[in-house]
Structures are given as C-alpha cells and as structure tokens.
Amino acid sequence: MTLDGPTGIVLNSTSVQALAMALHELTTNALKYGALGQKNGRLNVRWQVQAENGAPWINVDWKESGVQTAQSNEGPKGAGNGRRLIEDALPYQFGARTTFAIEPDGVHCMIALPLSGPQSEETLDGQFGAS
Amino acid sequence: MASSALRDRRILVVEDEYLIAITLSNQLEGVGSIVVGPVPSVERAMKAIESEPELDAAILDINLGGVMAYPIADALLARKIPFVFTSGYEDDILRTRYPQVRNCLKPYLFPEMEKALANALLG
Numbered sequence: 001m002t003l004d005g006p007t008g009i010v011l012n013s014t015s016v017q018a019l020a021m022a023l024h025e026l027t028t029n030a031l032k033y034g035a036l037g038q039k040n041g042r043l044n045v046r047w048q049v050q051a052e053n054g055a056p057w058i059n060v061d062w063k064e065s066g067v068q069t070a071q072s073n074e075g076p077k078g079a080g081n082g083r084r085l086i087e088d089a090l091p092y093q094f095g096a097r098t099t100f101a102i103e104p105d106g107v108h109c110m111i112a113l114p115l116s117g118p119q120s121e122e123t124l125d126g127q128f129g130a131s
Numbered sequence: 132m133a134s135s136a137l138r139d140r141r142i143l144v145v146e147d148e149y150l151i152a153i154t155l156s157n158q159l160e161g162v163g164s165i166v167v168g169p170v171p172s173v174e175r176a177m178k179a180i181e182s183e184p185e186l187d188a189a190i191l192d193i194n195l196g197g198v199m200a201y202p203i204a205d206a207l208l209a210r211k212i213p214f215v216f217t218s219g220y221e222d223d224i225l226r227t228r229y230p231q232v233r234n235c236l237k238p239y240l241f242p243e244m245e246k247a248l249a250n251a252l253l254g
Contacts, residue, residue, distance in 0.1 A: 089149040092149045
C-alpha cells in the first residue's frame, strides 16, 4: 500500500464527514473484495489540494491493482451501499464529483470534494441551527 | 387503502441530507406523488421552481448545509405554491415570518408529513 499526498490539510466538519464515510466504505470494500483482502492486491492512494474558482478542493485518487475482480462493473455483492454513497450521496450532499469503476485489476475511485462545503460558510448571514 | 391526497401531485423536495431526501422521495412516490428533485441547495431549488411549470406543493428543509431556505419560501409564496417546512428545531423566525406555513418538526413519521402537506394543499 502506498499513500502519497501532503499532510496538514484542514478539513471542516462537513468535508471530514464526507471524506471519512467515503474512505471507510472504500476500505471496507477493499478488505472484503479487493486489494486489502487479496495476497497480490496493491493499493495506491494519492491526494492533492487544488484551487477551483478560488476555493480549495481535495482530489483523492484511490487505485487498487493486482486484484481478481468480479466480472461485471455492477460491483461485488454487498458493495452497493458504499458505491451508492460515493456515486450519489457525496455529490448530492457535499457537492463532490466522483467516479467509481471496477477495472480489470481492481477498484479505481476518484473523489473531488470542496473543502469549504457545498455552499460557502460565508453566506451563513448570521443564521444558524440544525436542520 | 384510501387514495392519498398527494396522489398525482407534483411535489418539490428540498432537503440537503441525502438519506432523508431519498427516503422522503420514496415515501411520496409510494403514495402516488410525482417527486420533483430532490434538490439539496437554495440555488438548485430556485432553478427547479423557475423551470417547473407545474408544481403542486413543496417540502422545504429550512437549513440547507448552513444556508437558510428563506429565498425558496419567498419564491414559493410568490407563485402561490403551498408548502410545509421541515426542521429539527422550533424556529421563531419561521413563526414570525411565515405564520401561515406549517413546520413539520423532525423527526417525523411520514403520515404526519403527508397530512401536513395535504392540509397545505387544501389551503
């Protein structure tokens, strides 16, 4: 397993929740079906922070290799919820852009997540409260 | 089973929490509603209100990722589209600013929401 990216990236409560859920799902999936559960499996996680229209985004590239995958791109049985989280929930709730593919040698997932949340905290306008 | 007052109604769902948005949309479709959205933000809700010629009603989460949904409420009122708020807390601002709009407090069971929205549709 290789991890490649800068340390000291500050995540706010919104982005930390999104990223933690995604990494948890990817890790669980890799342990059950992928690179962390097979002898020849390898995992390479790279990340970087880039400015996009003046706002910081984190780009995470999760690439498994050396994995014997199931035939279809439908995902192994049981991976449905994790995949749905990454493909549907992260874009919907956190404004992320994501791709999730089961390639011939393992999962390849890319997540681009705005570090300031889907909407700027500066627009709070003095309002607050849970919803 | 009695036919729901929400049957065949086009209902806009504005809710930033994915799981709630999906659950609520499924429940609405379960009673025969046509769900518009769901949408998670003020911006996308305003677009939906502008681009949907026929909206019968709306369910409006008040706090959308830290942004208050008041502009959406104002746009719905301007178009005379009935709606209910949904919120996790009692809100004095809502009561003062929108005294005629019901706030269906979270957590709610779907029949409560269904009833609140049916009442809003009756006017």
